Amino acid sequence: MSAPLTEERPEAHDHSHADVSGGWLRAATFGAMDGLVTNTALVAGVGGGGGSARAVVLAGVAGLVAGAISMALGEYTSVRTQNEQLDLEVAKERRELQADPAGELAELTDLWVARGLDRSLAEQVAEALSRDPEKALRVHALAELGLDPDDKPSPVTAAVSSFLCFAVGALLPLLPYLLGGELLWPALVCGGLGLVAAGALSSRFTPRAWWYAGARQLLFGAVAAAATYGIGSLIGVSV
Template sequence: MTETPAALIEHHHADVSGGWLRPAVFGAMDGLVTNIALIAGVGGGGVSPRNIVLTGVAGLVAGAISMGLGEYTSVRSANEQVAAEVAKERRELERHPEAEAQELADMWVKRGLPRHLAEEVATVIRNNPEEALRVHVREELGVDPDDQPSPWAAAISSFVCFSIGALIPLATYLLGFTNLWLALAVGGLGLFAAGAIVARYTNRSWWISGTRQLLLGGAAAIITYGVGKLIGVSGAIG
């Protein structure tokens, strides 16, 4: 037997369910921007390199824990909400199977399916309770009840990637260099690289994505540097 050309085509899709990619990207970007801004702020205030390192490490630890806990709670809560809606839909299918089948058929008719075909398919699905539940949840809620993101995957990826991102602008100080602008330059390179890496998953231009992240992080650094400079000068005057 010969396979049709369509059967020979392999489709590879990226993770779009929010399982690990979203929290990983968000964690890395947040770690970079947070510590670049922190270092720029306290550096602008004229504190010693030792205090800059202390501030950066504290920001890394506190931020990573906060990101991990936040992602776990967020994803877990979203999953619990989906589970509650699935349970509600299951009860409706048990109590009013005919009405639910008609509702499903009406949805498909609105999308252009012929009435007779929509009702025929809805009736077939109605006779398979578990499949009916999956189809109704996907059609009405827009989620797949069998493919929910893991709160642990989200928490761990966010924690690890935040830590890595926050470590980059600290690296020069940890290696013994004490120049603030060198640390900020390394952080800027990290922002550009992170944006370029994200472009690999989104099929966007790597240099546009990298430049966008660099500009956003740079804006945060400029603002916090100015605030630190102002407070540092004011403190010295006082």
């Protein structure tokens, strides 16, 4: 007797995606780049104006502390405001679901039709989802707002990430001076290497090649440093 035939089903494969909604990646990348560009340009401006090593360190440390705090507060406020706005819109959507369930069901059906389902199947899916008000609310929020109300970014995570990464980035161009150096060019080299490294690291989360991302950040930093160096030279000579 032959063995009974069994239906072969494809096995689910394990895979994962990067966290794109946690709030830390954008804040960390922005903080590191801003710290590098800001303090490299600041060092270039003070050094270009003929400032002493002590003056460069003082300005650089002040820029590091002020910038890191400012970035952290800005990130916390912006993410918190975004979350509060989302909460407000979700509350509005919840009231609409309670006041006009039939209209919201029709709207949900139209959403699935717009995504490619035929109307009969879209009606079945919408009805199935609408049996659970919280599930229906989540689907409406995702479709209409583009955000998941259960997966909001953390303002604290964004603030801490921004603070730490800004501080690390701003520290790099100061290292030669902190180690006893008195020349400007080693600080600019450290800032440039930091920009290339930060850009290359950020490329891991994007389709860009590492050399492209690194060169782009180096170009941005070079433009800022050249501008402040020129301004510093003019002011330093005239004062």
